[in-house]
Amino acid sequence: MEIDQLLAELRQKPLPRHVAxxxxxxxxxxxxRGLPRSEGHRQGALATERLIxxxxxxxxxxxITLFAFSTENWARPRQEIEFLFSLLEDFLRKKLRxxxxxxxxxxxxxxxxxxxxxxxxxxxxxxSATEGNRDLNLAxxxxxxxxxxxxxxxxxxxxxxxxxxxxxEESFRKLLPTGGLPEPDLIIRTGGHxxxxxxxxxEAAYAELYFTPTLWPDFGPEEFLLALRDFQGRTRNFGxxxx
Ligand code: FPP
Numbered sequence: 001m002e003i004d005q006l007l008a009e010l011r012q013k014p015l016p017r018h019v020a021x022x023x024x025x026x027x028x029x030x031x032x033r034g035l036p037r038s039e040g041h042r043q044g045a046l047a048t049e050r051l052i053x054x055x056x057x058x059x060x061x062x063x064i065t066l067f068a069f070s071t072e073n074w075a076r077p078r079q080e081i082e083f084l085f086s087l088l089e090d091f092l093r094k095k096l097r098x099x100x101x102x103x104x105x106x107x108x109x110x111x112x113x114x115x116x117x118x119x120x121x122x123x124x125x126x127x128s129a130t131e132g133n134r135d136l137n138l139a140x141x142x143x144x145x146x147x148x149x150x151x152x153x154x155x156x157x158x159x160x161x162x163x164x165x166x167x168x169e170e171s172f173r174k175l176l177p178t179g180g181l182p183e184p185d186l187i188i189r190t191g192g193h194x195x196x197x198x199x200x201x202x203e204a205a206y207a208e209l210y211f212t213p214t215l216w217p218d219f220g221p222e223e224f225l226l227a228l229r230d231f232q233g234r235t236r237n238f239g240x241x242x243x
Pocket of ligand 1: 027029069073
């Protein structure tokens with residue numbers, strides 16, 4: 001189907017406010033072509049850029065989160081980790097003006113302290129340069145883990161001296177690193193595995209999950225729109241009885 005026709009169809013019904021993406025399959029994409037894993041990540045970064053540009057331009061979804069590096073990814077070879085960090089730093093430095101002009105506001109979810117100093121500096125710069133933007137909120141989950149995030153919320157609650165009676169689902173939610181974002185309505189995972197891999201845990205409570213075998217470098221705007229259409233066909237009852 002034509003992208004424009006799909007877009008017009010999608011705008012007739014409620015769209016998700018927040019879509020989170022687990023970008024999996026870069027390594028397999030490269031392996032299938034006899035290329036080094038780094039090439040898969042490079043192509044993955046290009047696919048990410050294309051999708052972000054498209055999403056910002058079409059203004060379909062106000063919040064997108066990208067799971068770029070998990071707390072478990074430290075177990076990868078040092079060379080691969082360094083390559084991923086350099087891709088991200090490059091992206092932030094070279095595309096900052098473009099991001100800012102496209103109306104994108106960057107958010108960072110994750111334990112920044114453990115990242116290389118140069119990457120931290122690029123992140124800080126990008127966060128402040130895009131602070132005033134409103135067209136697309138782009139959260140990058142970097143050194144992020146769902147369990148880490150919950151523990152971080154607990155640490156903040158303890159640091160603020162909150163008593164047991166003051167802790168409610170709503171007050172706790174605001175203490176989470178994702179507290180400034182709406183809850184994800186849709187989580188898309190590419191690459192064929194059907195699991196959350198310690199991504200959003202608390203936040204995923206009522207998210208719709210969409211799994212596709214497409215490897216991340218091949219995931220384009222059209223398939224993103226097809227995932228949104230699939231989302232629109234689902235009945236969300238949040239635990240209530242369906243009428
Ligand atoms: C999973 O593929 C992908 C990652 C661990 C990294 C995701 C990062 C990118 C797509 C680059 C992000 C860049 C920007 C600019 C945000 P995998 O290596 O686990 O693939 P495999 O399961 O096939 O081995």
